[in-house]
Amino acid sequence: MTTQPPKAAPDAPSDFIRDIVEEDLKSGKHARVVTRFPPEPNGYLHIGHAKSICLNFGIALERGGACHLRFDDTNPVTEEAEYVESIQRDVRWLGFDWKDKLFYASDYFERLYGYAVELVKQGSAYVCDLSPEEMRRDRGDFNRPGKESPFRNRSAQENLDLFGRMRAGEFADGSRTLRAKIDMSSPNMNMRDPVLYRIKKASHHRTGDAWCIYPMYDYAHPLSDAFEGITHSICTTEFEDHRPLYDWAIRSGPAPARPRQIEFARLSLTYTLMSKRKLLELVERGLVSGWDDPRMPTISGMRRRGYTPEAIREFCGRVGVTKFPSLSEKALLEDCIRDDLNRRAPRALAVLKPLKVVIENYPEGRVEELGALNHPEDPSLGTRKVPFCRELYVEADDFREDPPPKFFRLAPGREVRLRYAYYVKCTGVVKDPTTGAVVELRCSYDPATRGGGSPDGRKVKATIHWVSARHAAAATVRLYDHLLGVADPGSIPEGDDFRRHLNPGSLETLTGCLVEPSLAQAGPGGRWQFERQGYFCLDAADSKPGAPVFNRTATLRDTWAKIAKTQG
Ligand code: ATP
Numbered sequence: 001m002t003t004q005p006p007k008a009a010p011d012a013p014s015d016f017i018r019d020i021v022e023e024d025l026k027s028g029k030h031a032r033v034v035t036r037f038p039p040e041p042n043g044y045l046h047i048g049h050a051k052s053i054c055l056n057f058g059i060a061l062e063r064g065g066a067c068h069l070r071f072d073d074t075n076p077v078t079e080e081a082e083y084v085e086s087i088q089r090d091v092r093w094l095g096f097d098w099k100d101k102l103f104y105a106s107d108y109f110e111r112l113y114g115y116a117v118e119l120v121k122q123g124s125a126y127v128c129d130l131s132p133e134e135m136r137r138d139r140g141d142f143n144r145p146g147k148e149s150p151f152r153n154r155s156a157q158e159n160l161d162l163f164g165r166m167r168a169g170e171f172a173d174g175s176r177t178l179r180a181k182i183d184m185s186s187p188n189m190n191m192r193d194p195v196l197y198r199i200k201k202a203s204h205h206r207t208g209d210a211w212c213i214y215p216m217y218d219y220a221h222p223l224s225d226a227f228e229g230i231t232h233s234i235c236t237t238e239f240e241d242h243r244p245l246y247d248w249a250i251r252s253g254p255a256p257a258r259p260r261q262i263e264f265a266r267l268s269l270t271y272t273l274m275s276k277r278k279l280l281e282l283v284e285r286g287l288v289s290g291w292d293d294p295r296m297p298t299i300s301g302m303r304r305r306g307y308t309p310e311a312i313r314e315f316c317g318r319v320g321v322t323k324f325p326s327l328s329e330k331a332l333l334e335d336c337i338r339d340d341l342n343r344r345a346p347r348a349l350a351v352l353k354p355l356k357v358v359i360e361n362y363p364e365g366r367v368e369e370l371g372a373l374n375h376p377e378d379p380s381l382g383t384r385k386v387p388f389c390r391e392l393y394v395e396a397d398d399f400r401e402d403p404p405p406k407f408f409r410l411a412p413g414r415e416v417r418l419r420y421a422y423y424v425k426c427t428g429v430v431k432d433p434t435t436g437a438v439v440e441l442r443c444s445y446d447p448a449t450r451g452g453g454s455p456d457g458r459k460v461k462a463t464i465h466w467v468s469a470r471h472a473a474a475a476t477v478r479l480y481d482h483l484l485g486v487a488d489p490g491s492i493p494e495g496d497d498f499r500r501h502l503n504p505g506s507l508e509t510l511t512g513c514l515v516e517p518s519l520a521q522a523g524p525g526g527r528w529q530f531e532r533q534g535y536f537c538l539d540a541a542d543s544k545p546g547a548p549v550f551n552r553t554a555t556l557r558d559t560w561a562k563i564a565k566t567q568g
């Protein structure tokens, strides 16, 4: 399957952010739109980030503008180079290109410091000696104004001296901060003299030990946007209350541009944990095999699961962009995957739980190569040959010794069609003498039905898949279910151990599966529809020559919706 780039023209209807951008271009406020995607490199990207990426890069692409990739690396303690690399890989894989616009907030440390010195000189910022606890105590709350710091009215000269010494490493972590001098009685808590710089004697993944003071996100972020000439700074709604501070930082000094912050509702998905902190915990405690475990909502996990960038982009378009928080259905994401793979994935035959079949009237030693379509609706995907012989395997679930009323597949005396092959009839069963379990079916075939049709017009009610016992390749197949056992992740109380809500059946590993021989030569990145089973991809990390591992990307239909329907 080849990868399609994102389209420069939106298929999705416009949204309030695209409307604002269009208006600003039309009115001449901006000649060219510049957006950014600003991840903190403290974890792998997840499907929520994909929404932000599709929005920021999508707008730039549609409008002939630019979208910067900027690492918001202002917290030295939690950030790592591994994350920087994974984030770039994931954005590229989604199909987006930042061209030469790759930035790091840490590149601006000197400039941010200089800007802070200007704020100090003009009396807009001061060095405060309160401890974090004292500061919290004096902050007030929604009903009570805060108390001004006793250090608030230090002279600019004294502040300059102290700030310089903070940078020089003279003071201990947490002993002093640089604070904005705004308004301790503001109804917006973010405006009550927020901290701009803190002391943290920690090595940074890029600047090493050059700095022991680090700017706070609320200070570094708006100025980084301004330094880069960002026109529209799109973020999620938890930053709405920070917007006055965002504007304050830009307007209080000689910032070269005035970006506008616009907030949209973050993506939440049913059955999905979406916080990097929780995902990190899953990884660190070994509850998943890594950030790219195919059950993870990370982009790397979805890639390994077999999801396509096209389907993820389609999903982000379908959920749309609004101001109001809502819970999106994971089933919608799965539908997008299914739609894409149904259209493009070649078909193959695979038996997950094999039951042996011996066709008694088929000559021993004979092999026929039967023609099979790679795709029922797309002839351009061509045909292939599948070998047929006397001994086959079918799906154990496709046989019942005592078939219930609506079971039309194999049963003693019952005739069915083998896909692309012949009609076969079950003439007997072989049982394990101790357990009594059926271990083999004896069948006869009708040579006149080659290709799956009967010249006498005789009908069968079921078509089942099969593989040749002599030619099939052994494989391991992994089936996945939701990692989280509850539909609404928001229903798990804060502080409750979310691990108690994990679905213990999220991974089922089937060994001894059999796949048609054409799959034995498959390379990594291969995706197929295993007929009647779902969509599968070859796991690049765990497959070995002669021992392929397939991950189920999606079922054929939304089994959850089906269950909900039968229960409702
Ligand atoms: P998390 O809450 O998962 O830790 P974060 O917001 O701290 O995520 P960042 O690295 O700061 O992660 O996010 C980079 C960008 O992605 C931000 O602009 C943020 O608004 C956006 N983003 C993060 N999560 C979501 C989400 N669920 N839906 C939409 N956008 C998101």
Ligand code: MG
Pocket: 040
């Ligand atoms: Mg963040």
